[in-house]
Amino acid sequence: MRLPRAAHTAQPWRIHEITRDFRTEDVWSFRTPGAGPDDFPVMLAAMRAGGGFDRQTPVSRFLFAARWKLGTLLGWDEPGSGLDGRAHSLRERLPRDLYETIDGTEPGGLPLTPVYRLADEQVGELANKTAHAVMHLGWVATGTGGYELRMAVLVKPNGRFGRFYMALIAPFRHLIVYPAMTRQWERAWRDRRILLADGPDPRG
Known part of the structure; x- marks a missing residue:
C-alpha cells in the first residue's frame, strides 16, 4: 500500500543522517x-528466499528487462556512471557504528x-x-500490536x-512494479x- 512521504520522514531512522x-x-x-518486534531479520531472509527476479510477474520482468536493455543502448549504466564513479557511495558518509553493520546481502534479488x-x-x-x-x-509498529515492513525510495536525480526520467517511470512504479512487489x-x-x-x- 502506498503511504505519504511523512510515513517515512517522521520516523527516527538513521538514514536521515546521511540523505x-x-x-x-x-x-x-x-x-x-503476526509479526513481532524481532522479526525484521526473518522478513529479510524470507524475501531473499522467495523474492528473486524469476518469481516476479511477467510484466514486471519485462519492464526491468526493457530498462536494462535501454540502459545498455543509451549508456546509462556504463562503467564510471555508478557508485564511486559519477556518484559517491553513501558508505563514505557513514559513522563507524553503521559502517561495520553490513553483511553483503540484499533481499529479493535486488x-x-x-x-x-x-x-x-x-x-x-x-x-x-x-x-x-x-x-x-x-x-x-502498526499501532495495533503488530509490525509491518515499510519501503522508502530516496532519489537524487542527475540534473534535468x-x-x-523519474517522472516518466512513476506510473510504472506505482501501478505495476510496487503492487507486484507487494504481492511477492x-x-x-x-x-x-x-x-x-x-x-x-535469521534472528541468531
Whole structure:
C-alpha cells in the first residue's frame, strides 16, 4: 500500500543522517500479520528466499528487462556512471557504528549495493546516469500490536534529465512494479516457515 512521504520522514531512522540531499520519492507498506518486534531479520531472509527476479510477474520482468536493455543502448549504466564513479557511495558518509553493520546481502534479488543494516533498518543503493537511488527498508509498529515492513525510495536525480526520467517511470512504479512487489514480499512472509525451514534462525 502506498503511504505519504511523512510515513517515512517522521520516523527516527538513521538514514536521515546521511540523505539530507535526497528526495523521498516513494513510501510503501507491506503487511506481515503476526509479526513481532524481532522479526525484521526473518522478513529479510524470507524475501531473499522467495523474492528473486524469476518469481516476479511477467510484466514486471519485462519492464526491468526493457530498462536494462535501454540502459545498455543509451549508456546509462556504463562503467564510471555508478557508485564511486559519477556518484559517491553513501558508505563514505557513514559513522563507524553503521559502517561495520553490513553483511553483503540484499533481499529479493535486488541489484543494490548494501549500505548498512540494523535491527530495524536495512539500506541499499544504486547509481547510474539517471539518478542515485536508495532503498530503505524499515520495521515499524502498526499501532495495533503488530509490525509491518515499510519501503522508502530516496532519489537524487542527475540534473534535468534525471528528474524527467523519474517522472516518466512513476506510473510504472506505482501501478505495476510496487503492487507486484507487494504481492511477492507479502507472500514470502506468509510462506516464511517453508522458505526458511532448512536454514538457521535469521534472528541468531
